[in-house]
Amino acid sequence: MGQQGRGESYLGVLAVRDFRYLWIAEVLSVGGDQLTRVALSVLVFARTDSAAITGLTYGLxxxxxxxxxxxxxGFADHYPRRTVMFVCNLARAILVGLVVVPGMPLWLLCVLVAGSSMFLGPFKAAEQALIPDLLAGRQYILGMSLRTVSSQIAQLAGFALGGTTVFFLTPVGGLLFDAGTFVVAAFLVLATxxxxxxxxEGERALSGRGLTRGFTALAHDRRLLxxxxxxxxNLFHIVPEGMAAPFxxxxxxxxxxxxxxQAAAPLGAALGxxxxxxxxxxxxxxQLLGPAAVGASVALIPVFLPLGLWVSVVLFAIAGALSSIYTMYAVALIAQLSPEQDRARVIGVNTAILQTANGLGPTLAGLVAGIVATGTSIAIAGVVSAAIALVITVxxxxxxxxxxxxxxAASDHN
Structure with a gap:
């Protein structure tokens, strides 16, 4: 493990220079991502007047x-992780910036948006693989806690400020502003x-064997599995956020x-x-991993009753708080337990699992809600999730x- 700040606190974690730069870069990137989604939705709808195409672009x-x-x-296991993060952020800045070119064909706009999103995967893998080299012991989990809190706040702020920014700067101005955040984040990373x-030895970043190493590491360590x-x-616990409008x-x-x-879960997650x-x-x-997973599931079950808005918001916030605990701890532990030479690949696999769960959950719940009431579909998600969480706990x-x-590991002091 590497440098350590003084004191087991958020300020102590931020005293670690390299982590501080990564943290600021991540907050900028997360806020920029949300701003991009708002600006793109407005821009695409203005050009096409099609809700379907707007939704497709948002999904991209x-x-x-x-x-x-x-x-x-795998590039983050093959090349210096700082370099991978710099290239990813710079690529995202260029791709988002090109979206604003006048007369851009819609198909090319979709390609640019997809390309920008694609670079988020290796960026996150490189970042999460690097943090265990910067923080040790108690400071590591504090650093992960700070990242979770600030990311949730940045997401909320990105959506809240996104509309304001687009209103004053126009969608094109908002996208250029976002591209600027990626440039700043890229050079913050480069300063580490x-x-x-x-x-x-002898293995390429995109070799067939390398692509399977993340899955192999999971299969060989029951804890990682x-x-x-x-x-x-998260497939179940994201459901209230995705089903907010019909609920x-x-x-x-x-x-x-x-x-x-939609704000209940992120606010609860920040608090948790x-x-x-x-x-x-x-x-x-x-010892809290299993109970947090079960608790997040159980919190969704009562909403099949006519509880009203505010009780439902409290329950969703509780579910968000508990799900953030098991997610944050699992992500942190995966990075710590993974073999150092394959750490980014393992993190990449788990990021894909998390992304798939977040995207698939509301879709499946929507299908169920076509048969039963929305509140009941959320409660069903809670029941199924609780049963699976109990198995996972054991x-x-x-x-x-x-x-x-x-x-x-013991903390070294600067």
Missing amino acids: TFLPTLFGSLFLA TPRPARPR VLAAVLAL VEQLREGTWAVALI AFVFGRLVPESKHP AWARAYRSSPLPEP
Whole structure:
């Protein structure tokens, strides 16, 4: 493990220069992503007057991340991770900037948007693979907590400020502003300390064997396999956010309540990550993985009853808080337990699992909601998720007992 800041606090974590630069770059990138989605939606709808095409373009800001996570994450095990992050951010800045060229054909606009999203996969793999080299012991989980809290806030701010920015700057101005955030983030990454790559001898970044190493590592370590399974529970826990509009209609509330429902989980997630990172002793973290997953599921079950808007918002916030705990801890532990030479590939596989779950959950719930009431479909997601979470809890307890986690490394001081 590398440099350490002084003190087990957020300020102590931010005292680590390289982590501080990565953190600022990530906040800029997350906020920029949300701004891009708002500006693109407005721009595409203005050009096409088609809700279907607008929705397709919005989806292209998510789906290609799967491809990048699975097939391009290996570059972060083959080349210096700082270099991979710099190239990814610079590429995203160029691709987003090109979207604003006047007269851009729609098919080419979609290609540019997809390309920009694709580079998010290797960026996240490189970033998460690098953080264990910057922070050790208690500071590592504090750093992950800070990233989760700030990312949730940046997402909310990106959506909230996105509309304002687009209104004052126009969609084109908003996209250029976003491209600027990626440029700044790229050079913040470049300012970190260079660390050489340690690829496997004779193996290329895109070799067939290299592409399977992430899956192989999961199969060979039962702890990693269970952690990947718990991330897949987001398929169920993302449902309230994706079903906000029909759920609000069922409650007979105004459209203003849709934003309230969608904000509940991110706000809960920020609070959950803060409490888990700052207040829960590190020795208790492994024991909380299963209960957090079960609790997040159970919190969704009561909404089949006519509870009203505010009780539902509280339940969704609780589910968001608990799901952020198991997600944050699983992501952190996956990075720590993965073989160093394959760390980015393993993270890429798990990022793909998380992205797939987040995209597939609302789709499946929408199909169920075509048969039963929206609140009932959310409750069904909770019931199924709770049953799976109980199985995962038992599996994690067995894996944890048979292969104990490594003792936290001591913190070195600057």
